[in-house]
Amino acid sequence: MEQYVMRGRIPLNGEVEIGGAKNAALAILAAAIQASDSVIVENIPNVRDVNVLLEAIRGIGGIVDRIDPHTVRLNGSLITDYRVDYEYIKKIRASYYLLGALLGKYKQAEVALPGGCDIGSRPIDLHIKGFRALGAEVSIEHGLIKAKADRLIGTHIYLDKVSVGATINIMMAAVMAEGKTIIENAAKEPHVVDVANFLSSMGARIRGAGTDVIRIVGVENLHGSEYAVIPDQIEAGTFMFAAAATQGDVLVKNVIPKHLEATSAKLADIGCTVREYDDAVRVTMKGRMKRTQITTLPYPGFPTDMQPQMSVLLGMAEGTSTVTESIFENRFKYVDELTRMGANIKVESNIAVISGVECYTGAIVSAPDLRAGAALVIAGLAADGVTVVDDIHYIERGYEAFPQKLSALGAQIEKVSTEKELQKFRLKVS
């Protein structure tokens, strides 16, 4: 079994380059099949979820040419199979973007019900509500969501809850519907804007992405394009928090500081120095962190995808902090693991009450999901002694070259796959 093993309490120092945003890339690659010519997408992260999605697109007849690990040329104009039931596709959440993309372009789609990280019940009722409002018939049969329409007709859609996935999916179908669609109470996340910009680069007519109301005028055809995905704000935030947790000094490069405002503000709250540059942020931490309170919220609020990493920091801060998770009800599964490292956290419903300890102690822990896994790595980098993180396949869904990037900042961390390699690491660092 593959594991990350690390020795903690080494301050991270230096520079790290952030890759393209996984959650933007997944939607953009799905949307790319809507074009009638080739599309080149640059700055895609070379991570498991992206590779699974590309395989699925290939599986239905899309031409996928991986020019290099971060660039792909894609042509979906010859797709004749609208049924996406590739073995691994149900393991990734973003498979649902193929529904919106196929329905928009080909007016029919059958996609295996999405899985993804187990962070709570993850309904897709809003996606379905949107497709139905556009005129599609939608049903769930034998584990597949089926959507079909003779014509898609633009309409007014109000989302009862702010949903990134539903906003993007409805937008993808609506750009090829007849007439005007208005999506109200839309998600405003940077990747919603990135997908809208990408669709616009192919000729879609979209206004208001990044605000509560998105207005779309449908077009018959989308043409080819060349587009670069935005930097990953969550990967960036993860390195910023790793710098803080280890009393480090790290320049996080290739970011859009505006997308990191909530993360940077909370770091400043707990005593970190965060300096912003045009396309970089530098995080410096000296001394004990201070307590604070956070509540996860849709953008521009504090991101749920940074919640576990934040709890790891607060677990070492002075005093008692609270973390309220308002998006996904099951996002505290790392707490038991962190407790094994000495953390003092009590969870009541969707609130974690965290009494800071001086330092974590290394232990063998398991990643319960992607971001929680990254958070446990941060804890291990700050802990006294050696930490082993199991189930790293979750982490590899969304972080490219994670141990390599951390090593380049001075961390002692390795990916091991045998007991022998693990013992060798232990001997080396003892």
Ligand code: EPZ
């Ligand atoms: C996206 O998930 C991301 N995934 C998640 O990233 C991220 O945590 C989440 O947005 C919030 O930012 C991808 O982009 C692939 P939502 P998504 O629809 O689209 C409820 C990571 O670690 N809801 O914005 O599934 C839902 O239950 C992952 O990279 C409905 O009720 O999230 C939740 O409470 C994990 N009905 C809230 O809305 C629906 O039809 C927000 O979910 C859809 C959602």
